[in-house]
Amino acid sequence: DVKVTQSSRYLVKRTGEKVFLECVQDMDHENMFWYRQDPGLGLRLIYFSYDVKMKEKGDIPEGYSVSREKKERFSLILESASTNQTSMYLCASSFPEKGTQNFGPGTRLTVT
């Protein structure tokens, strides 16, 4: 089974802090994705990557950046956390050519 892991299940940070969310997958997937999930809004794509050192903006990239230095690892960075970034963050990975995305357990981030 594909395993996608995320570094923390729960995280509490203060406004203005720099926050790193880590995602690791063990199935040699080329594609990796970061979403945020908010009640009533479904999942919204923040950034995605099709290869090492590659990144593409999703629908809501403002306030976020990403890093993919190794194929198995995709990091989401909140440069200066704000309260409106309080959310559930989900990482996913897949093979290219429209493969099913496999999701990690999620990180619930609270910014106070």
Place this chain on the structure above:
Amino acid sequence: ELKVEQNPLFLSMQEGKNYTIYCNYSTTSDRLYWYRQDPGKSLESLFVLLSNGAVKQEGRLMASLDTKARLSTLHITAAVHDLSATYFCAVEGAQKLVFGQGTRLTINP
């Protein structure tokens, strides 16, 4: 811009009943996914529908796709409590998935 809408957003039903969740999308796509999410958990893939008329079934869940109507349905037959969860559809578009808002399904014993 691809938009995906589910309805209903909330559904409370009794065990043993049948019901359908609808997923409408706004632009042409040939691939649609259904996912399940239990409270506090991540998303689990249920079905991938690849072509017009595709039908997939597993247990009490059956999903279908009508690409001409831009509509997918997830039908629940003789619901049981274990099916209580939030169900998402997602449509492939421009190299990424666009998700519906989710349908929170509660099945009462």
